[in-house]
Amino acid sequence: MIKSRLNKNNYGYIFIAPFIIGFMIFGLYPVLNTLWLSFTNTTLMTSHAKFIWFDNFKALFADEMFIKAMKNTWLLWLLNFIPQLGMAMLVSVWFTSTRLRIKGVGIWRVIFYLPNLMMAAVVAALFFSLFSYYGPVNQLLVRAGIIPEAIDYIRDRTVMRALVVFIQWWLWFGQTIIILMAAMTSISVSVYEAALVDGANGWQMFRFITLPLIKPVMIYVLVTSLVGGMQMFDIPYLLTDGRGSPANAILTNNILMYMKFRSNQGHIGAASSVGMMVFVMTSFVALLIFYLLRDKDAAKASKKVNGGKDNA
């Protein structure tokens, strides 16, 4: 009797084995390989590689471009993400509010989500064309008399950074709305009604009911946005010349990594070290997010239960 029950338990391992094996091969192995490569000086154009320990990392931290890339990546992500999250929250609250009862929510959701479906290359080419020296924005502003003569936007660091931030915001805004709306609609209306009876206003309901109850989804949104932001590549790469110009204003971690990979000799050892730094940074901040947004009440409750058991 007991034997068959134990055997049935083992079936669980067999069912999840394919996924684990797939993950090990396609997920874990590349990470370990990158770690290994980052300790060597492998290049694509030479056949021998030496194990050079932390030389790659030492060179990396002494390199101005890497520090710049880190700063840029954080700046571009934060400037894009904070407004994105703020506005997405606001819009989600409005759309899921039972008091406001906005019509055509489905259509609005589609309209906000559509930019996400566009290819990065298309968007980058579009904005590049709009803001080029002989492009429509200059023509419009000069002929309307708003500016005296054409400005070379492509060479302006602030404008290019603002463009990258705007494009990222515009592309991912809809995605965040959909996820937050899904989270908010899962909160039972009776909680809000009880709060209303107790005399809570809109802001108090948001702060004390909505926010705590969507914490798990917030963790998801924050972490996925963090990972995407740290690896921001397609828009800054395609918007200008792929080297973060003007003057490294939009150089991000992944562009630096790609530049090292695509360099004359193909320094994949150095490129892997950039990759490892991105991995370490992202993991650290993600764990920090998990810690800060952990369910403190549940942790306390489980402690009480366990404490009680021991005492009894």
Place this chain on the structure above:
Amino acid sequence: MKKITIIFSVLIILTMVLTACGKTAGEKTVLNVWSFTNEIQTMAIAFEKTHPDVDVVYTMIPMTNGEYQTKLMATLGTDQVPDVIALEAAFVKQYVESDFLADLKSLNADVKKADVYPFVTEVGTFDGVLKGLSYQATPGALFYRRSLAKAYFGTDDPVEMQKILGDMDKYLAAAAVVKEKSAGDTFMVASNGDFMNLFYANRANPWIVDGTLTVDPMVNKLIETAKAFRDNGYEAKATQWQEGWFAGMNDSLVGADGKPKQIFSYFLPTWGLPYVLAPHAASADGTKTTAGDWAMITGPLPYQWGGTWLGVMKDSKNLKLAKEFIRFCTLDETNLTNWATGVYTNAYLKAIDPNTPEGQAQAAGDFVGSKVVVNKITAGFDNSELSKFLGGQNSYGAFALAAPSVNARLMQGSDDAIQRAFNDPLASYLDGNITLDVMWQTWKDAVHNEFPELKIP
């Protein structure tokens, strides 16, 4: 019943596997050719005509964002390496300087017989070993607008214009004339990027001497000239390959204030005429065209731009056949003549290989690398389409004049990366955002990032 079906299925599978193994007799030899355009496929099909026992497997990978270089680098040292590879000017030297290409000394006699332009073999040679050859030569030229030349200089004759624009100082002086006489509505050149090649091609020292980065005086002159052009408004700030640059070719360039602007001259090489200038001479809406209003001269300095070289990978399993393929493409008089005079039409190619894609035909006019062939066919271009485009000037003859003085002895594999690192700092300096010293330092930092082992003074 179950057991019988299992045995049957296994038997069927086994037979299928074994039939796949049985196709060795009567197979053609396979030659793997990689390139980044469809050009060489035309020659590959012609090659199959004279070598019916060879099947050329052609792989095209575009290089717009470097996919070709990346994929090629990934095959080095593996058994996936192709037999013959096409190498563009930007990265040809990198491979010629490496250990990956085979020695082509068996083709030396043919090189002499075809009288190949020196700069073509110079590019493909490293340490005295010939590793790459090209079917084309790509000397550069200066294309100017005839009507504007008549208006500002009183003549549109190429011989006279070559005297007026004979060197960079004269070119700068002429730029002042153009600006003055057109009240600032005509720019001498579209951007400073247009004449960068000229300075880089006429240095006295290579970029890397004994592992140290060296800055040749010509580079300093380039920066001074670029600053002069920018400060005086002689260039239109229409960066190469962008909308404004193309718009200037058909007079549809409009300044932000609404006034139409014109561009006097463009620096383009052999392929620039049929693939860049001619197609863009008609405006997008079809109302304007500048065809017939152009002429070409050698220009202030001789230079070369682009070009495709062919090399054999040392690890190839068909070395002899691969070298024969290269000999056919780059040194065979019949093939080069057919290539340059447009014999390879769609009908011709389809007769050899019915699977030829549409549009594979090679139009006439590509400037080939063999002096023997060039001298033979130049006269045939007197009344060609391109000749009409240049107001009756024979472009083939004009390029033949420019080709002998081009030299590529100082070209190195790292040139492209070092020169590309200049673009952004130079642009910032010309905008007035950074000083000259900061520009040099930024450039040196970028070069250091690309070449960590290079000594930078």
